[in-house]
Amino acid sequence: MSEFNTSLLREKFIIQNSTSSGMIDNEPIIALSNRMKLILTASNGAKETFIVRAQNMHSTVRFSAQIVKDFNDYGSLIDRARPFNWQKAWTAITKGYEQKWNPQRWVTIYHKGRVIFEDGEGQRHPFLDIIEQCDARNKNDYEQSIDIAKDAFKQAGRLVTINHDTNVALIMKISAKEGKCGIIVRGPNKITTFNLTALPKGGRGAKPSQCLTVAAAFLEGIQLAFLVGMSKQKLKFGLIDPLSEAAHKSEAASHKLGRLNTAIAQFENLLHVSYRPDRPQFSEMINEAEDFARKILAEEIEAKIASGEMNKDDWVV
Known part of the structure; x- marks a missing residue:
């Protein structure tokens, strides 16, 4: 198996019109996205590169896992007699x-700067398509692609400033010897950071698609644990109806969350898996979110106490 490397970027582009004197003359346009680049190598050395963009992190990574698995199982996704069913994979x-x-x-798949699949009820910003076109023309020097996009606007008669705010949420490196994954999630109440290493077990090594799938499970689980913890406190204090x-x-x-925990446990049974510092526990994250909720919901709860809707003895920050 050839070595597989990828990363997940969380991106925010802020685009504003500007004048020749450098003054900003309009409200900014904001384009949000998660981006994962997949460089896939077949057994004969042939390569295909895809860019996966989606509305949230776990969908980006999970769809990437589907793409990687199908490529490794059946070869080229672009040049095959029976086309890859992108819609079926997304569904x-x-x-x-x-x-x-x-x-x-929403999700969008790019190949050589061109959209080859898109779906979802949400809408991506069209600026993302411009960035991918520039990236493809610039031989995949992604950072420089932003400058090329500025030049493209200028040639079209528009002066713009483009601010690019990005952070890495996932780094992955998979080889025949081991699979390594680092996850960094910046949430409202804390930053969750941990590393995962998967070593072969019973003669079976880590597959890129497996590691991507379990990374997606952690990314989604962290998000859902926060939602559950916040909601439990809102229910407890009558801020939302049961x-x-x-x-x-x-x-x-x-x-x-229960299903995600099961999927992670199955991965841990297949391979020798270790975590540094520790394996994230969704139950602990729910408790932390509840503590956070009590602090940020204090104003609403105190208003209920003042109106007599809630007993002050039931409320402790």
């Missing part, structure tokens, strides 16, 4: 919780 990873509770989801959509979403998220 498979979003069915259930994501499909029901995330109406803003029969409301928000309450049902929290219950569904709790069930999804």
Whole structure:
């Protein structure tokens, strides 16, 4: 197996028109995205490169896992007699919780700067397409592609400033000897950082698609644990109705966390897996989110106490 390397970027582009004197003359346009670059190498040495962009981190990584698995199992995704079913792959990873509770989801796949698949109820900003076109023309020097995009606007008669805010959420390196993954998630209440190493077990090594899938499980689990913890406190203090959509979403998220834990445990049974510093526990993250919720919801709760809707003895920061 050839070595596989990738990373997940969380990106925010801020685009503003400017004048020849450098003054800003309009409200900024903001384009948000998560981006993963896949450089895939077949057994005969042939390569294909894809860019996966999506609305959230776990969908970006999970769809990437589908692409990598199919390429490793069957070869080229672009040049094959029976085309790869992009829609089927996307539906498979979003069915259930994501499909029901995330109406803003979207995904786009690029190959050589061209959109080859897009789907989702949400909408990506068209500026992202310009960036990928520039990146493809610039032989994949991604940082310089932003300057090329500025020049493209200038040639079209528009002077713009483009600020690019980016941070790395995932770094992955997979070889026949080991799979290594580092995850950094910046949440509202804390930054979660940990490393995962997967060594062969029973003569079976880590596959890139497996490592991507388990990384997606952790990324989604961290997000859902925060949602569940916040919702539990809102329910406890009557800030949301137990029969409301928000309450049902929290219950569904709790069930999804159970399934994610099962998927992670299956991965740990297949390989020798170690974590540094420790394996993240979703139950602990829920508790931390509850503590955080009590602090940020204090104003709403104190208003309920003042109005007599809540007993002050039930409220402790």
